[in-house]
Amino acid sequence: MEQSSRKDLKIAFNMTFMQLGWSTWMIGIVLLLFISLQVFVDFKILLNDEEAAFQGFIHFIENPYKIFMLVVGILSVPKFLSWFVKTGITRKDYFKGNVIAALALSAIFMMIAVIIAGIEQLVSPVSFVTYLGEGASWFLIFLVYTLNLFVYYLAGWLIGAGYYRYSGWGLVLYIPGALTLIFMMDLLWSGELETPLHRLFSLHQLLSLSVPENLSIFIPFGVSFVLIAISLWTIRATIKRVRVKL
Amino acid sequence: MTADIVIDQVSVKYKKFHALDHVSLKLDxxxxxxxxxxxxxxxxxxxxxxxxxAEPDEGSIQVNGKPLFENAExxxxxxxxxxxxxxxxxxxxxxxxxxxxxxxxxxxxxxxxxxxxxxxxxxxxxxxxxxxxxxxxxxxxxxxxxxxxxxxxxxxxxxxxxxxxxxxxxxxxxxxxxxxxxxxxxxxxxxxxxxxxxxxxxxxxxxxxxxxxxxVVLEKGASVTGAADLVDEFVAGMNQIHTQKLGGTKSVMVIDPLTDEQLARAGQSGLEIGPVSLQDLFIHLTKEEGQHGAK
Known part of the structure; x- marks a missing residue:
C-alpha cells in the first residue's frame, strides 16, 4: 500500500512537470504579448471601452490558461493513461496521479499569474478587476481561479476519456457534459452575468462587501465541489477498466 | 520474484470475431x-x-494465484x-x-x-x-x-x-x-x-x-531422407506433412513417432532419420482447407 501511494505521487510529480514544460511556451508568449501591448498600445482605444480599460495580467492570461488546461486535459487519456498502462502502472494510480497533477498545475499557474500581477502592481498600479469584483482578496482570487482552471482540465479530461472509450459516440455524450460543467462554473462564478442563479447567490455583492463570514460564499464553493466530484467520478468510471489501444 | 501464469477459459470477442476462444494455458x-x-x-x-x-470478455487470468488485471504489484x-x-x-x-x-x-x-x-x-x-x-x-x-x-x-x-x-x-x-x-x-x-x-x-x-x-513436440515425427524410391516405400501409410525432392533424393516429414523396429529398418536401407521441424509442424497444423503444406 505504501509503495502504491508513493507511485501516484511519482506519477503526479512527473505529469506536473511535463505539462508545466509544455506551458512555458504559452505563458512566455502571453507575457510577451501583454508587455508589448502595454508598452505600445493604448488599451482604451483598442478595446473602445472606457470601463473595461485595463484589467491586469490575471484577466489577460485567464483565457489562454483555460484553453491550455482544456487541451492538455483532452490529451491526458490518449497520451498519459496509454503510456502509463503500457509501462505497468494501473489505471487507478494514473487517475490519482493525474488528479493531483491537474490540481498542482492549476495552483502553479495561478501562482505564476499572481506573481506577475504583483510585479505589475509595483511597476504601474492599475485598478485591479477580475470577475470576482474590484477589491476581492488576492487569496480568494487565487483560490477561485485555481478551482476554475482545474475544472477546465476536468472538462478536457472528460472529453478525452469519452472519446478514448467510446470513440464517436463518446464525443456526442461527453462534449455536452463538459460544456455543461463549464457553463455551470461560469454561472456560479461570473460576476458579469446577471443570471437568476447568480442573483440568487449575489456573489458579486457579497465579495465587494468582503464578508467571508457570510455563509453564502460557501454555496458556490459547495456546488463547485459537487460538480467536480461528479466529473471525477465519471472520468474514473469511464477509464476504470478501459482497453488500452496498442 | 518470478511468476506462474494461469489462463483459464479466456475468450475475447471483437464484435463477431472470436480473437480468443476459451483459451486455457498454464505457464511455469x-x-x-x-x-x-x-x-x-x-x-x-x-x-x-x-x-x-484489456480484460478478457470471459475467463480469468491469474499470476501467482492472484487476478492480474489492475493489480499494481x-x-x-x-x-x-x-x-x-x-x-x-x-x-x-x-x-x-x-x-x-x-x-x-x-x-x-x-x-x-x-x-x-x-x-x-x-x-x-x-x-x-x-x-x-x-x-x-x-x-x-x-x-x-x-x-x-x-x-x-x-x-x-x-x-x-x-x-x-x-x-x-x-x-x-x-x-x-x-x-x-x-x-x-x-x-x-x-x-x-x-x-x-x-x-x-x-x-x-x-x-x-x-x-x-x-x-516432446519434435519427437512427434521425423524427417526421412534418402533415395526417392526407398523413402516412398518406407513412409507408405504414414502421416506425411511435407515432401521435398532434389534429383533422386527425397525428404519426407511424417508425424507418426517411429518405432525402434522402424528405425532399425531405416538404418539398414541407408535412410537418414532426423527430427521434424517445429516450422513444418506449425505449417501442417495450421493449414487451411484448400491450402497445401506438402507440395
Whole structure:
C-alpha cells in the first residue's frame, strides 16, 4: 500500500512537470504579448471601452490558461493513461496521479499569474478587476481561479476519456457534459452575468462587501465541489477498466 | 520474484470475431515460451491480456494465484514489447529509456547502455527519427533491460535485419541464463527461433492447438531422407506433412513417432532419420482447407 501511494505521487510529480514544460511556451508568449501591448498600445482605444480599460495580467492570461488546461486535459487519456498502462502502472494510480497533477498545475499557474500581477502592481498600479469584483482578496482570487482552471482540465479530461472509450459516440455524450460543467462554473462564478442563479447567490455583492463570514460564499464553493466530484467520478468510471489501444 | 501464469477459459470477442476462444494455458516460471501462430491467430490479443491492456470478455487470468488485471504489484512485474508506433515520440533515445526506467522496478540501466552500444543505437537522436530496425532494437533493449519476471516480445524482431536478430536472440538467451524469468516470444519466424524455446504454444484461430515442451513436440515425427524410391516405400501409410525432392533424393516429414523396429529398418536401407521441424509442424497444423503444406 505504501509503495502504491508513493507511485501516484511519482506519477503526479512527473505529469506536473511535463505539462508545466509544455506551458512555458504559452505563458512566455502571453507575457510577451501583454508587455508589448502595454508598452505600445493604448488599451482604451483598442478595446473602445472606457470601463473595461485595463484589467491586469490575471484577466489577460485567464483565457489562454483555460484553453491550455482544456487541451492538455483532452490529451491526458490518449497520451498519459496509454503510456502509463503500457509501462505497468494501473489505471487507478494514473487517475490519482493525474488528479493531483491537474490540481498542482492549476495552483502553479495561478501562482505564476499572481506573481506577475504583483510585479505589475509595483511597476504601474492599475485598478485591479477580475470577475470576482474590484477589491476581492488576492487569496480568494487565487483560490477561485485555481478551482476554475482545474475544472477546465476536468472538462478536457472528460472529453478525452469519452472519446478514448467510446470513440464517436463518446464525443456526442461527453462534449455536452463538459460544456455543461463549464457553463455551470461560469454561472456560479461570473460576476458579469446577471443570471437568476447568480442573483440568487449575489456573489458579486457579497465579495465587494468582503464578508467571508457570510455563509453564502460557501454555496458556490459547495456546488463547485459537487460538480467536480461528479466529473471525477465519471472520468474514473469511464477509464476504470478501459482497453488500452496498442 | 518470478511468476506462474494461469489462463483459464479466456475468450475475447471483437464484435463477431472470436480473437480468443476459451483459451486455457498454464505457464511455469522461468521458462522461455514460443507463442506460434499465423497472422490473426490471437497472439497479440493474448499477450495484451497478460499485459493488462484489456480484460478478457470471459475467463480469468491469474499470476501467482492472484487476478492480474489492475493489480499494481503484478502489473509492474510485466513488460510487453511490441512493434509500437513511435513516430510521434519526439523524445531522445536516452530520455525515452530513462522515463521507462523510472517505473520498472528491476530495470538495469547499465545493462541497457551496454545493449544500446551493442545495437548501435544513437542516444541523442529523437526516437521518431530512428529507422524501423533501430526502433525494433530500442524496443528489444527495453524488454531485456527491464528484467521483468514476465517479459513478452511480440514479433519485435520483424523490423530488425538478420544479423541484428541473431544478436538479439543471443542476448536474450544469455540474459535469461543470468536472470531467469518467464519469457514469451511470439513469432511466425519459427525456423530461426525454435532453438530458443523450451515450450511451444501453437495458437490457431483463437484456440490453443498445442502446448508442449519443444523436445516432446519434435519427437512427434521425423524427417526421412534418402533415395526417392526407398523413402516412398518406407513412409507408405504414414502421416506425411511435407515432401521435398532434389534429383533422386527425397525428404519426407511424417508425424507418426517411429518405432525402434522402424528405425532399425531405416538404418539398414541407408535412410537418414532426423527430427521434424517445429516450422513444418506449425505449417501442417495450421493449414487451411484448400491450402497445401506438402507440395
Amino acid at each position: 516460471r522461468e521458462k522461455i515460451y514460443g507463442l506460434i501462430g499465423r497472422n490473426g491467430a490471437g497472439k497479440t490479443t493474448l499477450l495484451s491480456l497478460l499485459a493488462s491492456f 503484478l502489473m509492474q512485474q510485466v513488460t510487453f514489447v511490441y512493434e509500437k508506433d513511435l513516430k510521434e515520440e519526439s523524445e531522445k533515445v536516452k530520455a525515452y529509456l530513462e522515463a521507462i526506467a523510472e517505473y520498472k522496478p528491476n530495470y538495469d540501466a547499465e545493462y541497457a547502455m551496454e545493449l544500446v552500444e551493442r545495437f548501435n543505437l544513437p542516444l541523442n537522436k529523437p526516437v521518431y527519427k530512428l529507422s524501423k530496425g533501430m526502433q525494433s532494437a530500442l524496443n528489444a533493449v527495453i524488454g531485456l533491460a527491464s528484467r521483468s519476471p514476465i517479459t513478452m516480445f511480440d514479433e519485435t524482431y520483424s523490423g530488425m535485419d538478420a544479423p541484428t536478430r541473431e544478436l538479439f536472440y543471443q542476448e536474450l538467451l544469455e540474459d535469461h541464463a543470468r536472470y531467469p524469468r518467464t519469457m514469451i516470444l511470439s513469432t511466425h519466424l519459427v525456423s530461426e527461433m525454435d532453438y530458443l524455446f523450451e515450450e511451444a504454444v501453437i495458437l490457431h484461430k483463437g484456440k490453443v492447438l498445442l502446448h508442449e515442451p519443444v523436445d
